[in-house]
Amino acid sequence: MAMQPISAPERIETAPSAGFMQRQFLDYRVPVNLNAFWSFGLLVAFSLAVLTVTGIWLSLYYVPGPRQAFDSIQYILRNVPFGWLIRDLHLDGTTMLFGAVYIELFRGIYYGTYRNGRSAVWLLEVLRFFLLLCTGFFGFVMVFGAASYASLMIMAAHLGALGRILLAGYGVNPATMPRIETLHLLAGLLALGVAAVGFAASRAAGTANPDGIPAVGEADRIPLHPYYTMRALFALVVFMFIFAIIFTFQPNFAGLHEAAPGTPALALPIDPLPPWYMLGFHGLARAAGSFGFGTFLTILAFLLLAALPWLDRGTVASCRYRPSYRGFVWVLALDWILLSFGAALPPTHIATIICEAATIYFFLHFIIITPLVTGFGRTRPVPPRPGMRRFIRTEQV
Amino acid sequence: MAMQPISAPERIETAPSAGFMQRQFLDYRVPVNLNAFWSFGLLVAFSLAVLTVTGIWLSLYYVPGPRQAFDSIQYILRNVPFGWLIRDLHLDGTTMLFGAVYIELFRGIYYGTYRNGRSAVWLLEVLRFFLLLCTGFFGFVMVFGAASYASLMIMAAHLGALGRILLAGYGVNPATMPRIETLHLLAGLLALGVAAVGFAASRAAGTANPDGIPAVGEADRIPLHPYYTMRALFALVVFMFIFAIIFTFQPNFAGLHEAAPGTPALALPIDPLPPWYMLGFHGLARAAGSFGFGTFLTILAFLLLAALPWLDRGTVASCRYRPSYRGFVWVLALDWILLSFGAALPPTHIATIICEAATIYFFLHFIIITPLVTGFGRTRPVPPRPGMRRFIRTEQV
């Protein structure tokens, strides 16, 4: 049997081709009833892309040394064409990223997107959140000003014996910064990887929707393009606008206020204010009162968040149809803000009390409130199919 | 409509699960007639894994400075526990990787694996090869001894105006090494990415086989495990054995012989010998005689290699069944070795002539010989189905 030569276009077909992209992104069908919360996936992806590109650009000039780190960033800001722009985009990009990530987590809790066979997606989302926090921590240590130095030493103290591996020794030494840079990059890339796997897993399990029920029927779903692409584009423009505002007026919003290189010849403790997106966890630690217990509470918080699909004992997924749980979800969000606020205060007695109260409520929510209220709380009738709320009642949620 | 709570195992299912891995790796069915050449995919993957892990480990101590680079590698070798081991594994891992990559490319040319709708796979394979060469180049510049320094300056000269971007200036300056490190990492990760996409594309197009015909029927394929896993494991052990030999006796086989840090206060030209896997390309450049033309020939070589699916005009894919082309493929391999040999000689007249002759033949092979011989050369009957050679004749190929 002899073969016929094959024409070129057919041979190319197997590549991740234009057709593949079209099927995955333009023709992909999503539930009819998605709301603005479902734009945040794109916004997270956009922020990650900005951070990755600007991060690579920064690393072209970044030198990981105990003194060189700080100086090389100053060099970028002052001597590299548009260095200030790239650096500020990277820094402010973290605010945008974590803004989107926090809202996406809230969406998950509110609409129960971890239900309907999507628990693996939720686990990946929590893992991504954790990896991004690690990336952020290593990132701001990379600046290696006085506050970064203090944060690093505090983190090393939290980690106990592992801290010595983090520092590559007993204190900052020439091997510390290369290690931090590697970890920043590794955690960032792992987060990107987990985000990609999460995206695929979400597609495989079927995109969630605000009604919290599966969207399986043909009529329950519409093509992504143009119905959601235009909306997503609009959300992106609004997001970029907020980005521009922060960039213009508060470029250092998520930064430690660094004005001198970090050095062991610094009298600790100095009290660095962690970036806003870490304050909540720092509040847990402040409530804990000791390094070891603080680390334990932080880990516990992540585990409980990850366990949500199993803690939720309800028959209904979306808070649209479980009014009693809905209130508690909002209180949880406020509790987290309070916790962050308490951690941002100077270390006074009041601040500790705020943190303690908020911490206790936080754990209460997951351990007691969630199983009880989802299991026994009031629910409302769920629409027969996604987007058919009008068939039940007209009130907006 | 209310939902039932879902039991845990079902919820997990969507993750890249054990079941998924089983389907993709153990139960996946491959053609019955694969030979030892088909172990090289695994060997490439193994080498890449070794390089990635050891590379990450090295970067924990590597400092990208014009002086610090060399010193930090010496520090790893002398002061970090098992640093010498990790570093030598990374260095010797490149020899293993390129050994496997060259053999895989040879397999492709010999058995025509770029046929049967697999041209995209081939393009990815050539791209991966290119990216790996870039990674290797940036990697040995990272050592930044005198020979690395000279190689970098030579490469910058090859690239003309782009060379200034490579160096971040007119010569080596504090921004050069961070850039090289970033490029090493980026090229390495891109190569990993391309390798992964290539793997998926190859699976999608159907694994090739030495008979060069599609293996589509149920009986044409057998499960990967245990029939090929054991064979692959054996190949891996042999591969690792060769690795151990090089590691023990020739740890610097793929290294530039560096004994002093690179510095602009060096009288160029010094003549560094590039690592063996780059010699062929350096031979092309030596034959070209000028930087610009050398760059052109190198690019041309890659383009021709990539164009093989279109240069091949034959009706038969595998050299098993095209005896006249088979000889030329072997001559091409010998030609490449000759070219490498010519480039390794000191820059004498003889060396230039060897390189010139080998270069001319190299391009002749792709531009003239391949279209002619595949189009008009003698062929033998192809078996009706993969592995059915015995139904044609008994002679071994």
Place this chain on the structure above:
Amino acid sequence: MRRLLVAALAAGFAAALVAPAHADQKRRDPLSHFQFQGLFGSYDKATLQKGFVVYQTDCASCHGLRLVHYRDLRGLGLNAQDVAGLAAGAKVPKAMGGNGKPKLIAATPDDRILSPLTPAQAAKRFNGAVPRDLSLAEAAHPGGARYIYSLLTGYRPAPDNMLMLPHHHFNTAASGMQTAMAPPLKAGSVTLANGKKLGTREMAHDVAEFLAWTADPSHDNRKSTGYGAMFFLLFLGILVYAARFTTRRERP
């Protein structure tokens, strides 16, 4: 859920607006107010130039600006010749020739503005205190430019009950109310082109703005880039909103 977005937007704006407003409490002393900190404010080139002269005359003998090169002074509106002249006036240690030791030679525009004192010299001269590098001094203190202004204008006779360190000076703005730095500004030490001599408060104001520039030289660029981006996005946003509207109308 659109309300949420709007709320976020509003919060962002509010945050942006509050910060500068904050810096403006107490306007009793107009020189303690810095125009560039306003929402649309930018550095005043004339002020920066005067500020640099003050730095050179009264600060440079102790403090360096190690993150600033002479060439960067072109950002103040100076021309290449002025900058070359300024650089040539300073001496910096450089290693030349074979393996020789560094010699003090005239700086070029590409040299950094370094302190003339080594840390050891400074510690000796000021009994252990070291005049810090001023490149980021404005960013180092929460008060920013206003703090520098207050420090430079805060010298007073020490109250009788104050325990003064040897060679220290009472200063209302200094941490611990005393500082090893003698009052640096000498009224009249800087004369403008028009013959006018600057008073110490004006000098303090100008050098404070100059140090704000050294700490954040891209401030003006950032604001103009940011405003440009906002206008662009506003325009694009309106277009996309319109397009989205027409798309929605057709939804099956």
Place this chain on the structure above:
Amino acid sequence: MRRLLVAALAAGFAAALVAPAHADQKRRDPLSHFQFQGLFGSYDKATLQKGFVVYQTDCASCHGLRLVHYRDLRGLGLNAQDVAGLAAGAKVPKAMGGNGKPKLIAATPDDRILSPLTPAQAAKRFNGAVPRDLSLAEAAHPGGARYIYSLLTGYRPAPDNMLMLPHHHFNTAASGMQTAMAPPLKAGSVTLANGKKLGTREMAHDVAEFLAWTADPSHDNRKSTGYGAMFFLLFLGILVYAARFTTRRERP
């Protein structure tokens, strides 16, 4: 196609075997032969220790070993006390206290073995030539340890027709047949514990092996690890081959 694999294997072995054999041409001078370069060769601890004493006695006054710390000498078989003693005998500049200048104080085992001369001092003393650091000297020359041996034993009276540089010495192994280094080895300068004094050729051999160690201190570890890995893989390979064989028999 299995033949190909076997061929590769054979080629690898051949390459490994050829290299050391190469280094062994001309065995006329037994001291120019280095045991550790053999296939199973490892450094001789006694030789290394003698080599270090030669280094200290005759080389350390000009050349440093900046990549070697005193603590690393424990790799020669010295104990912690010996090493501490050796370190204490050397003076290194260290910055202590506040902002003080570096002072020369006794080294600790964690200090590097530095040259006592600064490059500037050396250039002055040797009219421009600088004694290089010897940490990697053995790796810097294609001949390796043998080159060092030849250099140290290569001093001869200069032939009459040779144009000698001022203060240079004729040496058959030196590049350009002359070197700024005066013959460093003084016969009898090193006395062993048993009272025996080393001759210059023995000294040259020992210090050359010592410098091979400074250039590649992990040589012995690498060989033992490598052999271990090979034995392990041989064992595993036999097992897997057997398993593969049984699997193949069942193939459908």
Place this chain on the structure above:
Amino acid sequence: MALNAGIERESGAAPEAAHGEPRRDFLKILIGSTMAVGAAAVAWPFLDYLGSDADARAQGVVDVDVSPIAANSGITVRWRGKPVFVRRLTPKQLAAVQATPMKDLIDPASFASRVSPGGESWVVLVGLCPHRGCIPLGNKPSDPRGPYDGWLCPCHGAAFDAVGRVRRGPAERNLPVPPYRFASPTMIRIG
């Protein structure tokens, strides 16, 4: 081991499967355990690498021979990049710091918490002012020691007593005491 599952599943389909079983089972276990040993041998260097390198280990612990230090004088050593003061107190100084009432202290700390039991006449302190990090004066004979016969910060005038407790601002915390112990009566091991 995953290999196991695959072979079991497939063996049903293979004609000669039952025949080779016992020998193969033994082989599989042997291969599996050999590979496990190999993996562990490879993992060990990778983990050990992550610990501290030789310089870091050297930096972590500093031994100070205190025998040459006379009463009422001190030395400065460097430990993990920081200056550390070691001073020997006179009985008069000891009495003075022990007599200080707690309520006079800005950052109250007992005498016992500032010294090592059995070595009460030695004070060991990290010599960085908790205010902004200057190195306080008082460790050299020529240095001023401030009004409390301890250390005086040259930057903004913080004053410390003879066991390093802050007695006058702007600093608000005492000089930190590093972890240390007496390795022998004349040897302090810091770290």
Place this chain on the structure above:
Amino acid sequence: MALNAGIERESGAAPEAAHGEPRRDFLKILIGSTMAVGAAAVAWPFLDYLGSDADARAQGVVDVDVSPIAANSGITVRWRGKPVFVRRLTPKQLAAVQATPMKDLIDPASFASRVSPGGESWVVLVGLCPHRGCIPLGNKPSDPRGPYDGWLCPCHGAAFDAVGRVRRGPAERNLPVPPYRFASPTMIRIG
């Protein structure tokens, strides 16, 4: 634009598609071009960033005022990290190097190839010996210049003539001439 294709394809299915078309087409073009402008505006800084930074630019080109250099003397400047020799030759020296027969040279190079047209009395050389990189002597008045009245390498004795051509080994190549030109009769621009 890919957006385009999607809308076209789907519009058949949507009931009111035909109605909104013209306005939407215009909008789409406007949006597309606005986004293209935006993308270009964002790309520019990222590309500009990759070029040389301020220090690199400063390092690249060095201007040397040669007016203070007397005949038969020279100076050393630093350019891209390398020492560069600038020497002014006397007519006698010029005559000597021009008279040297090519066959006497180890690395033959004409006089004209070693100097800049119009500035023949100036030699500009990278001051690194091509043998192993030592800095040859001869640029300071007190230095020996070797037998060829040029430079003498202190390391292994390579000797160079007054235009930097190697006349005695072990070096095998001439001292390199950096790229330079006369920016004015008294100003050489190297780089």
